[in-house]
Amino acid sequence: MNPYELRKDFPILNDETLCYLDTAASSLKPRQVIERLDEYYEKYGVNVHRGVYNLSYVATEMYEEARRKVSDFIHAKFDEIIFTRGASSALNLVASSYGLNHLTSEDEIIVSELEHHSQVLPWQNVSHITKAKLVYIPLDSEGRITVENVKKVLSNKTKVVAINYISNVMGYITPIKEIISLAHEVGAVVVIDAAQAAPHKTIDVVDLDCDFLAFSGHKMCGPTGIGVLFGKKKLLDNMPPIEFGGDMNDNVNLYDASWKDVPYKFETGTPPISEAIGLGAAIDYLLSIGLDEIGKHEFKLKEYTVKKLKEIEDIIIYNESAETGIISFNIEGVHPHDAVSYFDGDNICMRAGHHCAQLIIKWLNVVATLRVSFYLYNTIEDCDRFIESVRNARDFFKSVGF
Numbered sequence: 001m002n003p004y005e006l007r008k009d010f011p012i013l014n015d016e017t018l019c020y021l022d023t024a025a026s027s028l029k030p031r032q033v034i035e036r037l038d039e040y041y042e043k044y045g046v047n048v049h050r051g052v053y054n055l056s057y058v059a060t061e062m063y064e065e066a067r068r069k070v071s072d073f074i075h076a077k078f079d080e081i082i083f084t085r086g087a088s089s090a091l092n093l094v095a096s097s098y099g100l101n102h103l104t105s106e107d108e109i110i111v112s113e114l115e116h117h118s119q120v121l122p123w124q125n126v127s128h129i130t131k132a133k134l135v136y137i138p139l140d141s142e143g144r145i146t147v148e149n150v151k152k153v154l155s156n157k158t159k160v161v162a163i164n165y166i167s168n169v170m171g172y173i174t175p176i177k178e179i180i181s182l183a184h185e186v187g188a189v190v191v192i193d194a195a196q197a198a199p200h201k202t203i204d205v206v207d208l209d210c211d212f213l214a215f216s217g218h219k220m221c222g223p224t225g226i227g228v229l230f231g232k233k234k235l236l237d238n239m240p241p242i243e244f245g246g247d248m249n250d251n252v253n254l255y256d257a258s259w260k261d262v263p264y265k266f267e268t269g270t271p272p273i274s275e276a277i278g279l280g281a282a283i284d285y286l287l288s289i290g291l292d293e294i295g296k297h298e299f300k301l302k303e304y305t306v307k308k309l310k311e312i313e314d315i316i317i318y319n320e321s322a323e324t325g326i327i328s329f330n331i332e333g334v335h336p337h338d339a340v341s342y343f344d345g346d347n348i349c350m351r352a353g354h355h356c357a358q359l360i361i362k363w364l365n366v367v368a369t370l371r372v373s374f375y376l377y378n379t380i381e382d383c384d385r386f387i388e389s390v391r392n393a394r395d396f397f398k399s400v401g402f
């Protein structure tokens with residue numbers, strides 16, 4: 001893949017001074033996705049599933065075609081794909097529907113300190129309500145989830161294992177296939193947060209045999225406001241809706257009602273139509289490049305940057321061995337928010353903070369970290385600009401006595 005050619009697809013990169021290193025928060029959007037959104041709004045722009053006129057049929061076809069693209073993308077079946085507002089709402093759906101209706105005080109839910117708040121907080125809530133026990137996988141010395149450590153906490157009491165595929169802070173790839181297989185041996189279901197995986201690596205839910213998997217559109221060249229929940233059909237069939245209203249119902253009586261089949265019983269009201277269509281276009285775009293090519297490119301940039309970062313004094317890197325394009329680091333003695341403001345002065349966009357993952361920040365025993373995250377449009381020149389800015393920032397803060 002040629003990032004220099006791909007950059008031309010991203011209108012925002014017409015500003016050649018922009019150095020965008022915050023894809024883990026949200027990716028930039030290519031022209032192909034923006035044009036697809038425009039097409040929907042300019043030519044159709046109406047509701048789906050309800051209008052008895054041609055425009056609505058076409059809009060419905062576009063929306064459902066997007067579901068087909070998503071299901072093919074992760075090798076799922078069409079009716080195993082639920083459109084949500086984002087990965088967070090997808091993970092909340094599983095916790096509120098499956099968790100609250102299947103767990104009791106006898107049960108255990110396994111999570112880790114490496115999770116985004118969107119994966120840990122819904123299960124904390126389930127634990128508070130059902131009294132099921134929340135159990136943490138001990139992380140290894142690098143902060144990774146390992147198969148060995150999962151074995152230490154897995155038991156016949158485990159009913160749910162809720163973990164990430166790729167950590168948004170450390171960039172580690174979790175060995176989920178082995179963990180899923182072990183969890184199934186004790187009868188637990190596994191919920192995978194793939195928000196940082198879907199944009200960067202091929203996912204095959206059949207090969208993984210995972211029960212639920214969630215991701216967001218906006219981190220993978222798609223629009224904001226759209227996410228995906230995959231669930232095995234037999235599990236989804238036995239889960240109640242958590243939102244009630246238009247379109248999700250079948251027959252409505254005075255005191256009760258029945259629901260449509262999955263996925264529609266979980267998609268209440270007017271769905272995110274343009275957003276789903278835009279996500280379909282993003283998937284086409286990513287597949288035309290190749291997910292694994294993208295992942296390799298980001299890793300190469302990360303390796304190059306880590307090597308250069310290590311040549312600068314006072315740099316602490318927290319995830320040197322990450323297999324992906326994420327670097328978490330600090331400049332010793334400099335608050336990450338001060339550092340990131342300095343980088344902003346050089347038009348370099350990156351993230352500082354706890355990255356909605358306070359547990360791993362506490363585990364690292366720091367207040368916050370700086371995070372760089374690469375994508376298909378980043379180049380060696382971006383890395384060099386970033387390194388130069390870090391060197392200057394370090395010298396500046398040291399010179400003023402930090």
Ligand SMILES: Cc1ncc(COP(=O)(O)O)c(C=O)c1O
Nearest residue numbers: 086087088116118168195196216
């Ligand atoms: C690992 C991980 N999980 C979940 C989320 C939540 O995604 P969203 O904000 O799109 O719902 C994020 C977003 O940063 C993430 O990085």
